[in-house]
Amino acid sequence: MTDIATATAAASVGMPEEARIDDGPRGPRPTRALSRRNIMLYGTLIVVSLYYLLPLYVMVVTSLKGMPEIRVGNVFSPPLEITFQPWVKAWAEACTGLNCDGLSRGFWNSVRITIPSVVASIAIASVNGYGLANWRFKGDNFFFTILIFGAFIPYQVMLYPVVIILRELGLYGSLTGLVIVHSVFGMPILTLLFRNYFTSLPEELFKAARVDGAGYWGIYFRIMLPMSLPIFVVAMIIQVTGIWNDFLFGTVYTKPDYWPMTVQLNNIVNSVQGVKEYNVNMAATLLTGLVPLFIYFVSGKLFVRGIAAGAVKG
Numbered sequence: 001m002t003d004i005a006t007a008t009a010a011a012s013v014g015m016p017e018e019a020r021i022d023d024g025p026r027g028p029r030p031t032r033a034l035s036r037r038n039i040m041l042y043g044t045l046i047v048v049s050l051y052y053l054l055p056l057y058v059m060v061v062t063s064l065k066g067m068p069e070i071r072v073g074n075v076f077s078p079p080l081e082i083t084f085q086p087w088v089k090a091w092a093e094a095c096t097g098l099n100c101d102g103l104s105r106g107f108w109n110s111v112r113i114t115i116p117s118v119v120a121s122i123a124i125a126s127v128n129g130y131g132l133a134n135w136r137f138k139g140d141n142f143f144f145t146i147l148i149f150g151a152f153i154p155y156q157v158m159l160y161p162v163v164i165i166l167r168e169l170g171l172y173g174s175l176t177g178l179v180i181v182h183s184v185f186g187m188p189i190l191t192l193l194f195r196n197y198f199t200s201l202p203e204e205l206f207k208a209a210r211v212d213g214a215g216y217w218g219i220y221f222r223i224m225l226p227m228s229l230p231i232f233v234v235a236m237i238i239q240v241t242g243i244w245n246d247f248l249f250g251t252v253y254t255k256p257d258y259w260p261m262t263v264q265l266n267n268i269v270n271s272v273q274g275v276k277e278y279n280v281n282m283a284a285t286l287l288t289g290l291v292p293l294f295i296y297f298v299s300g301k302l303f304v305r306g307i308a309a310g311a312v313k314g
Contacts, residue, residue, distance in 0.1 A: 062279055064279075089102065113243065114243045
C-alpha cells in the first residue's frame with residue numbers, strides 16, 4: 001500500500017500543474033433565486049415602478065370613465081363602462097379660453113414650434129461641438145466656457161431682455177420668435193453633448209482624413225455624421241421633451257393664436273367655469289404627453305447607447 005502511494009506521489013511530481021488539480025465542478029457558484037440580495041433588489045424595483053405607474057394608471061382609467069362613475073369616488077377601480085368621449089372633447093371641444101376647439105390647435109402649434117427648433121438647434125450645436133472637439137482655434141476654450149456658463153443661467157433671468165430683443169426685431173408674439181428662443185437656449189447643453197461625444201471618437205480617424213486631404217465639412221459629413229447617430233438621438237429626445245413640454249416660453253413669447261399645447265392644457269385644467277370634468281382633464285394631459293413618450297419608447301435603445309458612448313464624458 002505504501003509503495004502504491006509513493007508511486008502515485010512520484011508520478012504526480014512530473015505531471016503538469018493543471019492536471020494535478022482536483023477535477024471538480026467549474027464555473028460560477030449558482031445563486032439562489034430567493035436570496036436576500038434578489039429580494040431587496042426586485043422589491044425596490046417593484047416599489048419604484050408602482051410609484052411611477054400608479055398615477056399613470058389613475059389618469060388612464062379616469063379618462064375612460066363618465067362623470068357619474070367618477071363621482072362615486074373610487075379612483076383606482078377600472079371603468080365599468082368605457083367611454084372615449086372625454087378624449088374627443090379634450091381634443092376638439094374643450095374650451096381653452098375664448099376658443100372651444102380643444103387641444104387640436106395647440107397640437108399643431110407645438111408641431112410648428114418643435115420641428116424647426118429641434119432641427120436648427122441640433123444642426124448648429126453639432127457643428128459647434130465638432131469644431132470645439134477636433135479643430136483648434138484662437139479663443140476656443142474661452143468660447144466653450146461661455147457656452148457652458150450659458151447653460152446654467154436661469155431662464156427667468158433672461159425673460160425680459162429677450163422680450164425686448166424680439167420686440168426690436170419685430171418677432172415678438174410670433175412662432176418664428178419662439179423658435180429662435182428655443183434654438184438659442186438649447187445650444188449650450190447640446191454643444192457640450194456633441195463636443196464630448198466627438199472627443200470620445202478615435203482621433204486617428206480625424207488625422208487620417210486630414211492626411212487624405214479632407215477639409216472641415218468633408219470630415220464632418222463623411223466621417224463624423226455617420227458615426228454619430230446615437231448622440232443625435234440623445235439630442236433629439238432632450239430637445240423634443242424640453243420644447244414640447246415648455247410652458248414658460250410659450251406663455252411669454254407668443255399670443256393666444258399661437259399658444260402651444262401645454263398652455264392650452266393649463267387653461268383646460270385650471271378653468272373655473274362650469275363643472276370640473278376630471279375625465280376630460282386626464283385625457284387632455286395624456287394627449288399632451290403622448291408625443292415625447294412615443295419618441296422616447298421608439299428610440300430608447302439609441303438614447304442609452306448615446307449616453308454610454310460619451311454623451312456625459314468630459
